[in-house]
Amino acid sequence: MTPRPMTPRPSRRSPFAPCTPYPPDVAARYRAAGHWRDDTLGDLLSETARRHPGATALVGPSARSRHTRVRLTYQALVDRVERAAAVLASQGLAPGDRVVVQLPNVAELAVVVMALFRLGALPVFALPAHRESELVAFCRITDAAAHVVAGQGWGHDYLATAARVADTLRAEHRDPPVVIDVERCDLEAADPVPLRRSTPHGARASEAVAFLQLSGGTTGVPKLIPRTHADYLYSVRESVQICGVDATTVMLVALPATHNFPMSSPGMLGVWMAGGTVVLAGDPSPRTAFGLIAAEGVTTAPLVPPLVQAWLTRAERDRAALHSLRTLLVGGARLPDSVARRVGPELGAQLQQVFGMAEGLVCYTRLGDPADLVETTQGRPISEADEILVVDDLGTPVAEGDEGELLTRGPYTIRGYYGTDDRSSFTSDGWYRTGDRVRVLPSGHLRVTGRSKDQINRGGEKIAVAEVEDALLRHRAVHDAALVAVPDAYLGERTVAFVVGEPLANDLTAGSLTAHLRTIGLAGFKIPDRIEIVDRFPTTGVGKTSRAELRRALARGYTERSQ
Numbered sequence: 001m002t003p004r005p006m007t008p009r010p011s012r013r014s015p016f017a018p019c020t021p022y023p024p025d026v027a028a029r030y031r032a033a034g035h036w037r038d039d040t041l042g043d044l045l046s047e048t049a050r051r052h053p054g055a056t057a058l059v060g061p062s063a064r065s066r067h068t069r070v071r072l073t074y075q076a077l078v079d080r081v082e083r084a085a086a087v088l089a090s091q092g093l094a095p096g097d098r099v100v101v102q103l104p105n106v107a108e109l110a111v112v113v114m115a116l117f118r119l120g121a122l123p124v125f126a127l128p129a130h131r132e133s134e135l136v137a138f139c140r141i142t143d144a145a146a147h148v149v150a151g152q153g154w155g156h157d158y159l160a161t162a163a164r165v166a167d168t169l170r171a172e173h174r175d176p177p178v179v180i181d182v183e184r185c186d187l188e189a190a191d192p193v194p195l196r197r198s199t200p201h202g203a204r205a206s207e208a209v210a211f212l213q214l215s216g217g218t219t220g221v222p223k224l225i226p227r228t229h230a231d232y233l234y235s236v237r238e239s240v241q242i243c244g245v246d247a248t249t250v251m252l253v254a255l256p257a258t259h260n261f262p263m264s265s266p267g268m269l270g271v272w273m274a275g276g277t278v279v280l281a282g283d284p285s286p287r288t289a290f291g292l293i294a295a296e297g298v299t300t301a302p303l304v305p306p307l308v309q310a311w312l313t314r315a316e317r318d319r320a321a322l323h324s325l326r327t328l329l330v331g332g333a334r335l336p337d338s339v340a341r342r343v344g345p346e347l348g349a350q351l352q353q354v355f356g357m358a359e360g361l362v363c364y365t366r367l368g369d370p371a372d373l374v375e376t377t378q379g380r381p382i383s384e385a386d387e388i389l390v391v392d393d394l395g396t397p398v399a400e401g402d403e404g405e406l407l408t409r410g411p412y413t414i415r416g417y418y419g420t421d422d423r424s425s426f427t428s429d430g431w432y433r434t435g436d437r438v439r440v441l442p443s444g445h446l447r448v449t450g451r452s453k454d455q456i457n458r459g460g461e462k463i464a465v466a467e468v469e470d471a472l473l474r475h476r477a478v479h480d481a482a483l484v485a486v487p488d489a490y491l492g493e494r495t496v497a498f499v500v501g502e503p504l505a506n507d508l509t510a511g512s513l514t515a516h517l518r519t520i521g522l523a524g525f526k527i528p529d530r531i532e533i534v535d536r537f538p539t540t541g542v543g544k545t546s547r548a549e550l551r552r553a554l555a556r557g558y559t560e561r562s563q
């Protein structure tokens with residue numbers, strides 16, 4: 001029997017919130033230059049399957065039994081994706097629906113994400129570390145139709161968290177998302193059904209928003225990043241060239257796979273574009289990683305700096321496992337120059353530094369760059385069309401080579417966040433304020449020297465200072481709170497929260513505050529590494545209470561006391 005094409009059902013959800021579009025003349029320029037094309041992320045796997053049907057596309061644990069390693073050819077993966085798209089459609093998902101995807105690195109993650117693209121539904125890329133606080137916010141902002149989780153077998157009871165998220169939303173008279181548990185739901189239960197294409201924004205389907213990424217953010221409310229098929233595919237295509245990804249590439253993904261870095265720089269999508277193999281690690285430990293590298297002949301991997309250090313330690317006794325490794329992509333946080341120098345000699349892989357952001361701009365050191373640029377810079381932008389501006393505190397461009405805040409615009413950098421009127425991260429002429437302080441070298445390479453945003457980078461995991469302080473202030477006995485970063489040899493930065501209690505709150509302890517943050521449902525990496533209860537914040541002696549000054553003084557005081 002010939003399957004009938006599935007007709008998308010009109011969504012009962014609120015419509016997709018408006019996103020700030022690229023100005024029409026700019027969009028026309030990107031189209032004319034060939035940066036933006038007509039294909040979509042839903043076409044990516046089938047295009048490659050036509051060229052390499054029998055090549056291995058994916059190796060990874062299965063959600064249902066973590067010790068089973070699933071191995072899928074491109075043909076088999078496309079078949080699974082088409083079946084899963086039909087299953088998701090039968091669960092009521094329609095084109096344009098937003099779907100929170102919160103999965104560990106299991107084969108089903110790849111299947112679900114690619115099936116959502118196929119269906120024209122928009123994944124909202126949560127991380128496994130997110131808890132009620134973040135998940136409720138994602139659902140509120142997007143009016144999510146579904147929340148995809150991996151049951152209870154992956155180190156946390158995701159199902160219970162999903163139920164609490166739904167309860168909270170119901171209490172607010174919102175329509176909670178349908179919970180889809182990939183441990184229980186059979187994603188292969190339906191025949192692959194040819195899906196009728198939806199073109200949500202008229203004929204240019206490729207210029208519609210494809211998914212929502214997360215920003216580390218600087219405020220109490222998470223920010224969602226709307227990326228289009230055309231802009232993302234451009235960045236992936238160029239990344240594939242720059243990183244030399246081809247059909248012989250075997251990429252290990254030990255970082256959470258829905259993060260922008262392992263997804264697209266060049267990431268899983270880059271490997272699938274080129275016909276290579278993605279190997280998912282079910283946990284990020286060097287032990288698991290080294291085992292997979294040896295067993296699967298892994299050639300490359302995206303890593304954050306703390307993982308590089310962990311790999312260096314393991315390589316002291318297990319260097320032989322790394323024989324197939326060719327390159328390592330390192331980014332997410334500043335890689336210390338001293339660690340960068342050890343990658344070649346001790347891991348036997350060529351280092352590529354990556355300085356990127358889910359909002360867009362990605363910089364790479366190039367494979368042919370001299371060693372000193374690779375070891376001491378964070379690379380140069382992907383594209384000639386990436387515009388870079390370095391400005392002082394007043395927004396005036398600095399002299400060439402001077403340090404300042406990085407602003408950027410380009411063919412894959414967003415012009416606004418999703419579903420908010422807050423334009424504070426963008427200038428009136430469309431530049432994205434990265435909040436990163438950089439220096440541009442004569443070669444065009446950027447050195448990241450610091451940041452001007454209220455964000456802490458804990459080994460690549462971004463923490464908005466205001467979000468944690470707000471969460472602490474929700475405790476009845478907390479009068480004031482300040483979160484500061486202290487330097488850490490392994491993570492780059494650790495967090496310390498200083499808390500002033502209410503006058504009669506004698507029972508305030510670090511333990512009770514940690515418990516409070518967990519009850520609120522804050523992601524584990526945002527829980528302060530240390531909480532100090534103080535009588536009052538020390539004064540700076542400047543005469544005014546600038547919070548920035550206060551934080552600096554606190555950080556100084558803390559390091560002095562801890563020495």
Ligand code: AMP
Nearest residue numbers: 215216331332333334354355356357358
């Ligand atoms: P997000 O906006 O949450 O995607 O996080 C992107 C941010 O991560 C950047 O704006 C930088 O602050 C930081 N980052 C990413 N890669 C690097 C790197 N190689 N060196 C220093 N900081 C980095």
Ligand code: DBH
Nearest residue numbers: 260261331332356357358
């Ligand atoms: O930290 C990041 O967000 C990041 C790092 C490297 C990123 O988004 C990317 C490459 O694309």
